[in-house]
Amino acid sequence: LSFCINEPTAENKAPRGTCSKAVDGVHCDENVVVGEPGQLELTRLDGVEEGYVTSLDIEPGRSLQLKTLSMKPLVFEIVDFLTTSESDHFIALANNIGLQTSKTHSDRANKNSFTLFDQDGNRRLSLDEMKLTIENSFDVYLDHEDIRKMYTDLDMDQDHDNEITPDEIQKTSPADMGEYLQKKMIQYPEKKSRFSEQVWLRPDFSTDEVFQHVQLRVQKLTKLPETLIKRSHVQVVKYGLKGHYNAHLDSTPLNTKVPCCTETTRWKGNCRICRYMTILFYLSDVEEGGETAFPVAGNITLDEEVLRSSGNINLFRSCHKANFKVPPKKGKAVIWYNHFINPKTDWLGEVDRFTWHGGCPVVKGEKWIANFWIRVMDTKEETEKGF
Numbered sequence: 001l002s003f004c005i006n007e008p009t010a011e012n013k014a015p016r017g018t019c020s021k022a023v024d025g026v027h028c029d030e031n032v033v034v035g036e037p038g039q040l041e042l043t044r045l046d047g048v049e050e051g052y053v054t055s056l057d058i059e060p061g062r063s064l065q066l067k068t069l070s071m072k073p074l075v076f077e078i079v080d081f082l083t084t085s086e087s088d089h090f091i092a093l094a095n096n097i098g099l100q101t102s103k104t105h106s107d108r109a110n111k112n113s114f115t116l117f118d119q120d121g122n123r124r125l126s127l128d129e130m131k132l133t134i135e136n137s138f139d140v141y142l143d144h145e146d147i148r149k150m151y152t153d154l155d156m157d158q159d160h161d162n163e164i165t166p167d168e169i170q171k172t173s174p175a176d177m178g179e180y181l182q183k184k185m186i187q188y189p190e191k192k193s194r195f196s197e198q199v200w201l202r203p204d205f206s207t208d209e210v211f212q213h214v215q216l217r218v219q220k221l222t223k224l225p226e227t228l229i230k231r232s233h234v235q236v237v238k239y240g241l242k243g244h245y246n247a248h249l250d251s252t253p254l255n256t257k258v259p260c261c262t263e264t265t266r267w268k269g270n271c272r273i274c275r276y277m278t279i280l281f282y283l284s285d286v287e288e289g290g291e292t293a294f295p296v297a298g299n300i301t302l303d304e305e306v307l308r309s310s311g312n313i314n315l316f317r318s319c320h321k322a323n324f325k326v327p328p329k330k331g332k333a334v335i336w337y338n339h340f341i342n343p344k345t346d347w348l349g350e351v352d353r354f355t356w357h358g359g360c361p362v363v364k365g366e367k368w369i370a371n372f373w374i375r376v377m378d379t380k381e382e383t384e385k386g387f
């Protein structure tokens with residue numbers, strides 16, 4: 001059994017799908033994943049211990065060193081996973097299609113409501129509590145000075161005591177605050193949770209030779225079924241000065257009520273992004289900054305509420321506090337598992353919450369990465385059917 005990608009046809013410029021080599025030729029199908037039922041397996045590399053290095057003979061004459069960077073979460077790196085020309089090729093592909101400003105939750109946030117974060121329950125919001133309110137409701141990361149300026153601009157804090165009382169909040173419409181923040185974000189995009197430009201390289205790109213080589217290498221490294229490799233989404237991201245991405249999870253906790261997204265449902269909503277693994281490539285060197293940070297790696301326990309109020313999600317400000325950071329280097333791959341494997345089903349298990357990560361701000365130069373996301377559906381059967 002072998003896989004290939006359909007050749008573009010006149011009616012459909014870039015169809016995608018898998019093909020099986022049969023006795024009478026190659027059969028291709030857009031949606032059907034060819035393969036024996038039950039043959040899909042999720043794999044997980046063994047990290048052994050922090051600092052452990054294994055040599056992988058993935059291609060003739062080229063051995064790659066797989067190094068365990070962290071056990072909790074399990075993170076590996078391979079320096080020189082991509083050659084310089086492969087990295088450059090991804091950048092050229094991205095430039096040819098054209099990058100667009102990365103959207104964040106703040107661009108989509110419901111601007112007509114907010115949830116007040118009155119942590120001490122005293123019915124007034126301190127500057128810190130307002131900061132958390134804005135972060136959680138609008139996905140905008142302000143400091144105290146910005147908040148004071150907002151109070152003045154919107155005349156919110158009438159008695160100027162840096163505290164917002166129920167009375168004062170009553171007089172402020174969430175829509176006004178949302179609109180105000182939206183305007184600020186145009187002026188100060190670095191205060192958004194994500195400040196970058198991006199482009200998707202859809203599975204259709206598998207007709208690209210460099211892309212195919214890289215897919216094959218990823219498959220040899222991960223030992224995952226070809227189906228999953230071929231259906232991966234690849235996103236190229238460019239960060240300029242101050243570009244960053246605050247800490248987040250690349251996948252979503254299990255939820256029986258909301259299914260994993262398929263290629264079609266992902267644009268419609270009411271589905272979860274299910275990414276078993278992330279393979280992140282640095283496509284460029286960065287003169288200064290731009291590390292990939294894991295703020296809670298190695299912690300004994302993890303309370304997301306505590307993480308949110310610690311300010312450590314805001315990597316634009318708190319990268320120095322992250323437990324572990326991977327410095328960018330052109331061609332390097334960083335690899336981690338967003339989910340565990342459920343031993344009962346042998347399939348997608350719970351999210352590994354220690355994989356909270358993000359990109360530190362670029363201090364000098366620019367940073368290019370490619371995210372290679374291994375997508376799956378909730379069950380093996382659904383994944384086999386095609387997604």
Ligand SMILES: O=C(O)CCC(=O)C(=O)O
Binds near residue numbers: 292293358359
């Ligand atoms: O830029 C980085 O180092 C991290 C990027 C990231 O986490 C993402 O794009 O999901």
Ligand SMILES: [Fe+2]
Binds near residue numbers: 249357
């Ligand atoms: Fe990420």
